[in-house]
Amino acid sequence: MSFRVHVRVMPRAGLLDPQGQAVEHALGSLGFAGTSAVRVGRAIELDVAAPSRDDAERQARDMCERLLANPVTEDFELQVETR
Amino acid sequence: MRRVAVVRFPGSNCDMDTLRAAELVGADAYFVWHRDTSLEGADVVILPGGFSYGDYLRSGAIARFSPVMAAVQRHAADGGPVLGICNGFQILCEARLLPGALLRNAGLTFISRPVPVVVERTATPFTCAYEAGTALRLPVAHGDGRYVCSDAAATELESGGRVVLRYAAGDPAAGPGNPNGSAYDIAGICNAAGNVVGVMPHPERVVEPILGSDEGLGMFRSFMMADALARA
Numbered sequence: 001m002s003f004r005v006h007v008r009v010m011p012r013a014g015l016l017d018p019q020g021q022a023v024e025h026a027l028g029s030l031g032f033a034g035t036s037a038v039r040v041g042r043a044i045e046l047d048v049a050a051p052s053r054d055d056a057e058r059q060a061r062d063m064c065e066r067l068l069a070n071p072v073t074e075d076f077e078l079q080v081e082t083r
Numbered sequence: 084m085r086r087v088a089v090v091r092f093p094g095s096n097c098d099m100d101t102l103r104a105a106e107l108v109g110a111d112a113y114f115v116w117h118r119d120t121s122l123e124g125a126d127v128v129i130l131p132g133g134f135s136y137g138d139y140l141r142s143g144a145i146a147r148f149s150p151v152m153a154a155v156q157r158h159a160a161d162g163g164p165v166l167g168i169c170n171g172f173q174i175l176c177e178a179r180l181l182p183g184a185l186l187r188n189a190g191l192t193f194i195s196r197p198v199p200v201v202v203e204r205t206a207t208p209f210t211c212a213y214e215a216g217t218a219l220r221l222p223v224a225h226g227d228g229r230y231v232c233s234d235a236a237a238t239e240l241e242s243g244g245r246v247v248l249r250y251a252a253g254d255p256a257a258g259p260g261n262p263n264g265s266a267y268d269i270a271g272i273c274n275a276a277g278n279v280v281g282v283m284p285h286p287e288r289v290v291e292p293i294l295g296s297d298e299g300l301g302m303f304r305s306f307m308m309a310d311a312l313a314r315a
Contacts, residue, residue, distance in 0.1 A: 011186075015231060016264065018191045067148070070141055070177070072184045073231060 003048050003056035006079040009069045010041035044068055047083065056080050085307055087112040088125035090155070090171075092146045097132035097168065097287060104287040105129070108303040117149035127164045127208070127306045128155055130171025132224070132285055142185060142227045143173030152178055164208035164306055165279045169225055172271070172281030181274055181281045182240070183232030188225070189264025195224040197296075199251040199260050200270050200284060204244055207273050208312060209280045212305040218251060219298045221284035223262055228283045230265035230272075240272055247271040248282050 011017045017039050024038035046063075050056035057080045069076040087110040089102045098114065105112035105127075115122055117135075122128060135146035146152070152174075159165045159180055167175040175181045188194060197220045202213040213219075232240070240246055248271035250261040261268045263283075271282030286299025305311055 015186070016189060016229075018187055018189050018264075022191055067144065068140070070144070070184050072176075072182075072233065073186060 001050060001052070001056075002083040003050060003053060004081045004083055005046050005048055005056065005060045006081075007044040007046070007060065007064060007068055008041060008077045008079075009044065009064075009074050010076075011039060012073055012075055015073060041074075053080055053082065084109075084111045085126045086110070086124055087127045087129060087306070088115045088122045089113070089129050089131055090115050090117060090151055091131070092117040092133065092135035092149060092174075094135045094137055095131050095133035095170070097170075097285060100285075100287040101129055101131040101168065104290045104300070104303045107290055108300065108307045110303070110307060115151060117146065117151050120150050120154055122151070122154045122158055125158065125163070126312065127166070128158055130155070130165070130167040130174050131287070132169030132171060135170055135174065138227070141177065143170060143175075143177040146170075146174045147177040156180070159274070159279050162276060162278050164312060166209050166302070166306075167279075167281040168285060168287065169223075169228075169283055172283055173227065175279060175281045180279050181272055182236040183230055183272070185225075185227050185283070186229045186231055187227055188229055188262070193224075193226040194228070194262045195222070196262070197222050198262050198270075198284065200248045201251045202247070203249050204247045204273060204277075206244075207247060207277050207280050208306045209302045210247055210305055211308055211311055212301040220289075220296065221248075221286055221299055222288045223284050225263070225283055228263040228265065230267075230269045230283070232266065237267060239275075240269070241267065243275060245273050245275070245277075247273050247280055248284065
């Protein structure tokens with residue numbers, strides 16, 4: 001079976017996110033005065049062939065822990081859907 | 084004769100300067116390609132600066148899985164000296180040979196200028212030629228140089244005397260000494276054993292008077308010293 005995996009990687013809460021700050025300033029300049037707490041992360045999508053949804057999720061979690069996210073500075077969330 | 088392997092990744096761009104600096108101190112220096120699996124009997128391994136794999140995903144994240152890195156891991160585990168400069172430091176962090184990570188500079192801009200640093204730890208194969216407390220001006224050139232680590236790791240680094248280089252308060256006219264927002268003004272660290280060292284500044288760019296300074300040469304002279312390999 002093939003599964004579509006959506007990975008969302010975000011800078012860990014509490015760590016300075018200068019990209020988020022810069023985007024927040026830019027949004028302010030555009031007139032979006034009420035914007036706050038902007039954070040910039042990364043989205044990764046991939047297909048994985050696996051015998052079950054659980055197995056696909058297990059593989060995806062392993063990918064995140066070993067490569068797609070840095071456990072020192074980032075947190076990740078996974079969504080797995082059937083193709 | 085000391086054999087020095089300079090590892091080249093796709094996107095390394097300080098490899099020639101690093102080789103040249105090692106040759107200047109009399110080392111038998113040579114390049115090792117990232118797909119190689121042998122370090123060819125290296126005494127010392129240097130991961131040079133640059134933008135390996137275009138900094139895709141995170142700086143150093145892909146290079147960490149290059150075939151040569153298994154040999155670098157073994158060399159490090161055996162107590163062999165390993166120096167990571169700039170992107171090399173990022174790769175060593177991604178490879179978990181050093182704690183922490185290097186994130187986008189706090190000011191977001193790429194910074195390329197000399198900065199004042201202090202040599203804090205001299206018990207490494209790359210700083211034993213310096214006196215502790217020596218003030219240096221070394222060039223930095225990076226976009227992702229902001230060192231961060233967990234509180235526990237920071238405590239270990241500080242209590243273990245593992246901060247090798249620290250950004251110093253500089254000339255106010257030239258801007259703050261800490262250029263990138265690094266935690267604890269950290270510019271370079273080593274592992275617990277002291278044989279693996281990572282630094283963001285580029286000592287290889289200041290190794291001859293014609294380059295404006297030779298203040299970085301000591302990092303290369305260090306590993307040539309007779310007892311350097313036991314100095315960690």
